Amino acid sequence: MYLQPDDLEQVIYGYQIDQITEGNNDLVLQALAAAEQETRGYLAPNLNNRDSFDGRPLYDVATIFNATGSDRDAIIVQHAVTIAKFHLVHLCNADILFDRAQSNYDRATAWLVRVAKGEVILDSLPTVTINDESTTPTWSYGSRKKFNHGI
Structure with missing residues (x-):
């Protein structure tokens, strides 16, 4: 897994994690896995969208x-x-300001949306080059055949 339980201590105190999870490390792992999956979703290119x-x-x-x-x-x-x-934080009523967590979450996801749209370019991240013609979008020109109601 990309994220590790110790990484959470960058944004939340250990005693708060313990208070929220009541010592159940599975809840930490679940939150980290969900965050990783959400972050992947923002960064992954949609090869089906031109x-x-x-x-x-x-x-x-x-x-x-x-x-x-x-x-x-x-x-x-x-x-x-x-x-x-x-x-x-969704699991708790600990001494964490929910509004602040919500604001930070909104900022993080808004930033990831900007990365996904290409407004923010991260030259530190590896990129892929699409050379396969099957993944290149196809374009068609012209108009549809005229519909004549079976006449």
């Missing part, structure tokens, strides 16, 4: 999320654990 071929970088999501340790991209980790914190 808008993905508008010149924006197509990130190599598999390479990004297979990185370990210090090879992981710091800003992706930071935004992903912010999202994980939000997923974890």
Whole structure:
């Protein structure tokens, strides 16, 4: 897994994690997995949508999320654990300001949307090059055949 339980301590105190999860580490792992999946979804190119071929970088999501340790991209980790914190905070009434967690979550996801749209370019992330003609969008020109009501 790309995110590790210790990564959460960048955005939430250990005692708060313990208070929320009541010592159940599975809840932490579930929040991290959900955050990783959500982050992947923002960065993955949609090869079925021709808008993905508008010149924006197509990130190599598999390479990004297979990185370990210090090879992981710091800003992706930071935004992903912010999202994980939000997923974890849903479980609690601990001394965490929910509005602040919501605001940070909104900022992280808005930033990832900007990356997905190509408004933010991360040259530190690996990209993929599409050479296979089967994934290149096809374009057709012309008009439809005229409909004549069976006459």
